[in-house]
Amino acid sequence: TQLLEQSPQFLSIQEGENLTVYCNSSSVFSSLQWYRQEPGEGPVLLVTVVTGGEVKKLKRLTFQFGDARKDSSLHITAAQPGDTGLYLCAGTEAAGNKLTFGGGTRVLVKP
Amino acid sequence: DAGITQSPRHKVTETGTPVTLRCHQTENHRYMYWYRQDPGHGLRLIHYSYGVKDTDKGEVSDGYSVSRSKTEDFLLTLESATSSQTSVYFCAHRGVGAGEAFFGQGTRLTVV
Numbered sequence: 001t002q003l004l005e006q007s008p009q010f011l012s013i014q015e016g017e018n019l020t021v022y023c024n025s026s027s028v029f030s031s032l033q034w035y036r037q038e039p040g041e042g043p044v045l046l047v048t049v050v051t052g053g054e055v056k057k058l059k060r061l062t063f064q065f066g067d068a069r070k071d072s073s074l075h076i077t078a079a080q081p082g083d084t085g086l087y088l089c090a091g092t093e094a095a096g097n098k099l100t101f102g103g104g105t106r107v108l109v110k111p
Numbered sequence: 112d113a114g115i116t117q118s119p120r121h122k123v124t125e126t127g128t129p130v131t132l133r134c135h136q137t138e139n140h141r142y143m144y145w146y147r148q149d150p151g152h153g154l155r156l157i158h159y160s161y162g163v164k165d166t167d168k169g170e171v172s173d174g175y176s177v178s179r180s181k182t183e184d185f186l187l188t189l190e191s192a193t194s195s196q197t198s199v200y201f202c203a204h205r206g207v208g209a210g211e212a213f214f215g216q217g218t219r220l221t222v223v
Contacts, residue, residue, distance in 0.1 A: 003170075006153070035212075040216075040217075041216060041217075042113075042201050042213075042215055042216055044214075045212070048210075048211070088153055088154065090154075097142055097159070097161055098156060098159060098167075099144055099156070099159070099212055100156060100170070101146070101153045101155070101156070102153055103152055103153040104153040104154075
């Protein structure tokens with residue numbers, strides 16, 4: 001069992017549809033990050049959230065950190081084929097400096 | 112350029128042989144991490160370092176050791192490679208606080 005559970009594991013949608021990816025844990029995190037990874041590359045940071053209840057927007061992407069700092073969500077509005085990729089959440093626990101990743105959500109946006 | 116490079120990028124080795132992967136950073140960041148990535152598992156933390164000669168285990172550390180004798184280099188060693196260690200290995204570095212982790216391009220290791 002991973003510390004960070006992502007759901008769903010795979011999403012296939014049509015261009016223009018919305019999607020939401022969830023990242024859940026029983027642990028409290030001092031910060032939580034979302035990364036996107038392309039094939040053959042390392043993950044690249046999309047956003048960092050640090051305050052419970054925080055909402056951040058990055059163009060069509062909206063990120064939310066749960067009030068208790070145990071969970072987060074990523075919402076994409078009007079998805080485009082360029083949004084296709086592996087989305088990973090990662091957290092740093094309040095007591096340490098480990099950076100732990102979830103299992104990832106593979107998103108496929110079909111034109 | 113994230114200021115981090117991994118070597119080698121690809122390696123095929125035989126079961127039972129020792130293997131060392133190298134991670135080199137140019138940003139003087141304190142924290143460095145080694146992960147492995149397998150289908151369906153995202154990135155799993157093997158070991159991490161919070162300073163020179165300061166390392167700690169991650170969630171999948173069995174069969175792996177690390178060393179950090181200089182800030183810029185973090186080595187991952189498989190003492191006796193097994194087929195279950197066939198994977199893509201990623202190194203990352205990060206500054207203090209909630210900063211972004213920057214990743215290398217990965218090492219694809221195949222143990223036959």
